[in-house]
Amino acid sequence: MFFKPKKLLSWLALLASFTNLFLSSWIILPAPNMFLLTLAVGAPEVSPWLFLLNLLCLLLSFFSIRRRKIRRLACTASLIGLLICGWVLVNIPFTQMQMDKAMKQELGANYLEKIPVQLSAKMQTHPFNLVNSFRGIALGKTRHQKDIIFANPAGVPLKMEVYQPPEVGKYPAAIVIYAGAWQRGNPSANAEFNQYIAHQGYTVFAIAYRHAPKYQFPSQLDDVRTALNFIRKHAAEYEADPERIVLLGRSAGAHLAMLAAYQPDAPPIRAVVSYYGPVNLTEGYKTPPSPDPINSRAVLRAFLGGSLEELPNQYRIASPINYLTHPLPPTLLIYGSRDHLVQARFGRQMYERLHDSGNTAIFLEIPWAEHAFDAVFNGVSNQLALYHTERFLAWALGIGNGA
Incomplete structure (x- = not known):
């Protein structure tokens, strides 16, 4: 029939x-x-x-x-x-207005005037472009190097990928750290973002780190700090300015970016960008999200080597929110209101603590966004996040004498 x-x-x-x-x-x-x-x-x-x-x-x-x-x-x-x-x-328009207000409130109504011309020239002109949602965001030409070994701790070769603008020059260094619950991932992640940022006028270093549970904290932090030292030492080889370094990370990578930048003996860092990064591992263990699709407590146990009850000091040491006792680099925090892995309330808490301690911080919240919203590069949330991220970084590099 x-x-x-x-x-x-x-x-x-x-x-x-x-x-x-x-x-x-x-x-x-x-x-x-x-x-x-x-x-x-x-x-x-x-x-x-x-x-x-x-x-x-x-x-x-x-x-x-x-x-x-x-x-x-x-x-x-x-x-x-x-x-x-x-x-x-x-x-979208309301969210953009709130984001713009948050940027101006913290950086000043005229903060865009402090952005170097060479960085502002290539930035997106609109926070959201409907056409880009369908055709994609233009990336531009870049130079790309892969499989550069920067360290070999415990016999584990740690590699990085480098993205550079098409023209030879000297550029700010953007160090990008991937997500993956500290257990997985590689420097090839978020290649579109890295290529886009490089075309904007940065030398982008996408770095690797050892993974849990085989290698537990602080191995990951040690690897990021090693990468920082390597990049500063070899900056000239990659046309990077060692005095103009910014750190960017997603989720676990954002956690490591903040932790590395907030260490008392950290090298000079101009700015930190955290996309949905964990900031308070103690509270995260006590009050996991509901639902909890990733089993947050199991992830934290694998990363730190035990439960909060067993290793309370490790949880405290591994929480970026506990390092706000000295002047810190300006920090941009971007979270989704519907994040069920790293709840937005933690990002807001971090912003409030940074602000109260006299540090420059911006908290941007996207009402509809889940964790890893920027996985869709031309998606609605990433367009908004990218628009403000590139302005924040350019502002941070434009202040002082390093412009």
Whole structure:
């Protein structure tokens, strides 16, 4: 028995409507496991695509489904999907206003005037470009070197990748540290971001570190500090300015970036950027997120070698929030309100502590974003984050005598 073409089209329209609703629903639903977390991360970032697909399904269902009940069901599903995606899209201008306000509040209303011309010339002109959501963000040409060994602790070769602007010169150094719960990852991660930043006028060093549970804290911090020393020593070889270094990290990498920059004996660091980085491991262990798709306590035990009850001092030493006793580099903290791995409240707590201790800090929160929101490089959240990140870094490099 075969379906008639019109009947088949009706069922396909119904199926498409509910498929798009299922995908769109993860914009608002918390993910209970790692598989669904992928959907929860990606759905809001591709909301322009999902909005368009829901709209097409609505039109298709309305005009192709003859049975009233089925048509109503399919159209309702598409309308709900449209509303969910629309929530993200209509909130973009408001979120951008809040971000712009936070930047000016901390850096000054005229902070953009302090940005060196050579860095401001290539920056994105708009915080969100709908066209870029579909066609992608232009990366520009760069030079790229791989598999550069900078250390060999315990017989483990640690490598880095270097991205440079196309023209020979001398550039600020941006050291990028990848995510992966301190257990996985490599310097090839976030290649689009690294290429983009390099084209903006930076020498980008994407560095590796040893992974837990085989190598536990402070091995990872030691490796980042070793990388810092190597880069400063060999800066001229990579056309980098050792006096203009910034650190950027994501999640576990952001934790290591802050921890390395906040050490009392850290080399001069111009700025730190933390994308959803853990800051208070003690409180993170006590109050994990709910749901907790990554099993946060298990991750922390693997990283530190035991539970909070067994190693309270290790948890304290490994928490960047406990190093706010001396002047620190300006810090940009970007978190998603719906983050179920590193809750945004910790980023806000870090901002308040930095601010109260007299340090420059900015906290930016994206209402719809989950952990790892920037995995979709041309996604809604990453466009906003990238716009403010490049301005923050350029401002930090423009102040003082190093511009």
